[in-house]
Every structure is written in C-alpha cells, then in structure tokens.
Amino acid sequence: MLYAILAHQGDADPTLLGWIKDQLDHLLGLGPWAAVILLGLLTLAMPAAIVALYLVQQRRQRTGDRAPRP
C-alpha cells in the first residue's frame, strides 16, 4: 500500500531536466568536461566571493581600529 502511494509521487521531471541540458548545450556549445569545469567554477566562485569579502572587511576593520583617532 505504502509502496503504491509513494510510487505515485514524482521525482524531478526527466523532460524538464532534458530541456535544461538542451538549452545549456545550445548556449554554451561545450563538451561535458568543459561544462563541468565552467559550472564548477561558478559554484566555487560563490563561497570564495563571500569569504573574500568577509576577510577584506575584517582586515579593514582591524586597520580602522588601529588607526590613531583625532
């Protein structure tokens, strides 16, 4: 019974996933490895940018704290 109920639910639509890939193939025109590297770098760039911004701000704050006050 539970099996029948659960099997009625859907996972991510294969037609939609195929469409996304077709669009990207059309847009990028790259081989699979090149696309992996490109999308992987984009993903990596997100946390890298957040951490870089945080570290820059921390450094500025420390420099500001050390600067003599008039």
Add this chain to the structure above:
Amino acid sequence: MYYGWYIVATCVFIAFLTNGARNAFGIFVLPLEHDFGWNRGAISVAASLGFLVNGLAQPFLGRIFDRMGGRKVILSSLILFGIATALLSLTFHYLFLVFMFGLVSAAAMSGSSLTNTGALLTRWFRRKRATVVGLNASGMSFGGLLLVPFAMYLLQATNWRVTWAALGLMVLVLGVPLAWLLLRDDPAQLGLQPDGDSDPATAAGKSGGRRQDGPYAVDKWRDSFKSPPIWHLSAAYFVCGATTGVLNVHFVPYAVDRGVSPATAANIFGFMMGLNVVGSIAAGFFSDKFSRKNLLALVYAMRGIAYLLLLLIPSTGGLWVFAALAGFSWIATAPLTTSLTADVYGLKALGTISGVSFLFHALGSFGSILLAGFLFDLTGSYTIPFAVAGALLAPAALAAFTIKERRYSVRYQPRAAAAEAAGD
C-alpha cells in the same frame, strides 16, 4: 557591511547546494535502472519517501533549532547531508538507496531547510525580514538552474557514482566550512542589533517606535496554535503545497495531453521556474513595505486566477499565461508566511512553529499529487484535479486576507502601548 548579510549569503548558498543536490535525483533514475534493473516506480519510492520524511522531520528539527540555536542544527545537518549524498555513490542495494536518500539525506535536509534558515534570518533582520527570506528562497531555484546541469554534465563525462560523490563533497568542502566560518545564531553574539542598527533605541526609532513582540508572542510552540493566525497561515500553506505539488509532477504530462510537444511543455515549465526567483524576491521586498497578509492573499488569488485561465483558455497561450502568473506566485508564499509568523509569534519558538506550518504544506503537496494521479486514472483527464486545485485557492486567499495583521503583528505595535500594557 552589516554582518547579517553574510548570514544571508551563507543561507542562500546552503539552499543552492542542498536543493541542487537533492533535485538532481532525476538524472540518476536512468543509470540506476540500467545498472540494477530497478523500475522507475521503485526508484521513485526513494524520492517520494524522502519528500514525506522531509516534511515530517521539520517540526522536530525546528524544535532542536529553538533549543540549541540555528548554527549547530544547520551545520550538523549539512555535514550529515553531505556524507549521505557522498555515500549514495556506494549504492549496492535498493534498500540502501531508500534508506540513504529517502531517510537520512531527507531528514538531514530538513535541518538546513528554508524553514530553519528562514527562522535564523528573522533573528538578524526585522525591517528587511521578508526581503532576506525571499532572497534565501531564491537560492533553491538557483540550485536547480546551476547545480542540476553541473551534475548532468558530470554524469555524461563520468558515471553516477562519481557524480553523487562529487555532489556530496561539494556540500562538505564548500558548504560546511562556509557555514562554520560565518553562521551565528543571533546578532547579540557579535554585539549587534537586528538590521545593523547602532543601538536598541535607534532600532526602535527606525521601526517607528515599535516594540519587539506582538500580543501573541509565544515561548512554547503549542501556544501559537491556540490563536487564529497560525491556523489561517497553515491552512493557506496546505493549499500552497497542494497547488504547487500537483504542478511539479503533473504539469508537463497535462500540457502534453493538451497537444503541446514535450519540448514546449518543458519550455513553459522552465519559464515558470525562472519566474519564481523574481516572484520570491519581489514578494519579500514589497511585503517589507506593505501589509504582508494582503500580499499573501494577492499571491494566492493570483495563483487561483492562473488555474482558472489554464482551464478557460484551451490554446497553448493559456499555458503560457498560466506559467507567467503561477511562476510569480510559486515560492512567493514562503517569505511572506515565514515573516508573518515571526511578526505575530516572535522568535523564541519560530523554528518549531514554522516546521509544523511547513508540515501542512508537505501534507497538502503529498495528498494533491496522489489525488491528481487517482482522478486522472478515473477520468482520463487532469481537468478535475486542476479545477479542484484552483478552487482551493479562493479560501486560501480569504484565509490570508482575514488575518488581523494590524492587531497581532509586531510591525504595527506601538512601543508606548506596550509600555502601558506592561504597566511601566
């Protein structure tokens, strides 16, 4: 820059990673079928069980969130989620897949879900509360748009085992350190005020002299369910789950049934998914300026009109009109519901209250998908299930519209009245 924005960025990235890794499940169906000889229905059981477990686990993880703080819950859930995803690469038996994807990964995902990250963000922001929760919700869509194609290409270049291991490692290597470095439970831990205000007096002044809690603010989650607003919100959220769940699974087959090619159906669905990013961010932004409950009612009404037009306009144009209207409203309810719940009930039990409310959403979704499948088998058409879904949106809009936000929300409580009520 106010530290709260780092919390927002981290939560968006967590939503991006976890939803991307979970939603990529669809690409593993064919290779699993091929390697193990399992049929698609059997593989779908793992995904569906995960969906159910995710909804059922939310209140419990919300409770842990309220007791232990967001950082510990989100961080430990993220670690478990990453390990479970990586371990899926070792799948050797059907029960292993069901256990790891349907139970462990799904329960772990509940801990780092929008419910908990949304509750965390409401501690850091008061005036821009819905804006940041809306931004957070958009991370889900970005995960589907970027990480799912990443997994597709990696699968094409390697195999499903490497792809699952890579997704798990991404969570462990990118998500966990970022969360460990930046997530904090509360602005007070860093000596800050919500929204980055310089001191409590300034914060009160900028928010129009409002007090910190509304009249229905609760310490225990059960108390919230003794008052009307949470029932209005949860009932509407049930309909939200029902009307989005049925679309997720049945929209493309419905469009194909209407004579549209699968590629066009997917185009329309993709267009709708893209619009939900805009809808979520816009709903959050505008609800920080105007009444949240009116906007929530508008979102439900808009989705109801979309369903009505879908049934009334028989051409492909009807599908596009539907996609435009439904796309805007798809996840726009999340920031509005979360922020309104926080405004009315305060922050002390918000994780649990939001978790219980989300359970209504999950049950609505689960039930509607089943009912739509059943009605399709019975009538040979999606017209009745879609008409039922559309009809449910009218009472949902009414439920949202009749919330007495001005009376119960902290946004409309003057500080002077609070002091008077407290007798000081």
